[in-house]
Amino acid sequence: MSADTSAREESTGSTRPPPSPAATYTARPGRASRQRLSTGAAAGFLGPNLILLGVFLFLPLGWAFLISFQESSGFGASGWVGLENYRRLVTDPTFWQSALNTAAFTLITVPSSLALGLGLAVLMNSVLPGRRLFRTLIYLPMVISGIATALMGVLLFDEATGIVNKLLRESGLATVPWQSQGTAAFASVILVTLWIRVGFNMVIYLAGLQGISPELYEAARLEGASSWQQFRYLTVPLVGPSTFFLLIMDVIYSFQVFDTIFVMTGGGPGRSTSVLVTYAYENGFVTRDQSYAAAIGIVIFLITLVFTAIQWRGNRSRDTVG
Template identity: 40%
Template sequence: MSAKVSPVTKEQQKMAYRFIALPVLLLLCFILIPIVLALVVSFTDYDVINPPTFLGLQNYLKMLDDPYFWVATKNTFIYTLIYVPLGLVVSLGTASLLNMKKKGTKLFRVFFYVPVLCSSVATSTIWFWLLNPSSGLINKVIGLFGVQGPAWLYDSKWAMLAIVIMSVWMSFGANMIIFLAGLQGIPEVLYEAANVEGASKWQTFRYVTLPSLTKTTFLVTTMLIINAFQVFDQAYILTKGGPGNSTITLVYYIYNNGFGNLKMGYASAISFFLFIIILIFSLINMKLNNLDNDK
């Protein structure tokens, strides 16, 4: 016999609206209204001091002839193409190791999550010392094997890779926890069936673990893509966009135009270009995830 559900009273409805009102108000004040205002500003010439002047689509057309904009776009794509796969592999690999029923795994979970709690400024400062070409710990360790380490942050060939390595170290702990939750949600019976069939560890990982983590991988990949296109702190603190503009990113270029040159209109236009890129890649990732689920 099913229990009867009592109808919602008017007082309960009012109370529900009161709880919803504050988050909605915060959403309007700090997200939706600023987005609309930024969109309006993107069609103007605004330097904060003087009243904005309407320009139409000039700010968006200006991007087509701006060489620094295309350098920043190329660097952001390079960073994303390296950071996203590397972040996936490191976080999933670490989660798989820490999912084993061994002593000390809980302690290592805490250790690997600690970098997430550190501010990007503090982390960048530490890595600035680690990557020092002459006295940095990384090059000293490499030197023990008879290999001369590169001038990480001072060489345009290595600067972006150095930023990627630091970013992966700084953020993989959060993704590791998400993967760990996904791994622990896989039914044990699937592994038992694979073991009965004589599957190797790699086959079990490929045909049992990975398909079971499709939704988790989609979530982590989407977060990594969004974080990759929004990279700023690392490039700003470690390299200031150098050497030779090799690490200048879209967000860094937006910052330079908006707060350095007071070109708020042009900076807003680039921001919406970046928003469209993130949206497109998120939709592509969602489409690929749906195709995997349909198989």
């Protein structure tokens, strides 16, 4: 029997059964493994940014929040005063004047920069000779530092040697007291701010316009829509996401404006151009009342946070209804 069995095994060539597919299959990573890999990759990309945000944003913000409940000049020990700095804000007339100036500055610059940016974007999106050069020139103030553009504003609006007043004198017109009269000083700051911000708004709107299908305008023209009707009922609604983004960015910029006002007017004459950030700087680095300056900074942060949350919620509600 054993000899016959050996002969049969030799005739068949092997005593082992053929390997099953399960034995040769290489197991792939499971769903949990893939999720771990994705989480690790996301952490690798986000980690450096989160570290930078923590060190340069969240940590200073938390430190400012802590200082706002203390009495500190930046030197030596500080004492805990609770809400005293915030109660002081309520009764401080300079704070309220700076807040009103900030609100007026925001209400003027934000709609104006949005309207000018959209108008320039529509113009630059059309067949205009030399439009690439014009785009560069309009966007150039955003590339230059804020201090440099503010110094250019000083060259333009200086009351004694500025280019604008020189042109007015050469034309036989009365000069404008850009530094000695509050309304004129405020207007000069607004004009320079618009010069700085319009280029950025134009670029964002231009990107939005180039994402609109030309067939929509062709269909509107076939239906007899005028240029204004196409702008009103096609362009404005379709660049809504760009408007939402720019609205938030411009409001945040307006509440945080500092370098232009600091270089051009220093918050004067009087307090006519003083805004919340310049007033916080004055308290923190001139009078060395850093706890009060921190309280002003926290108020600025809360105002911008509330406005952004309201706009975000309103935009989501609009998209849901649409």
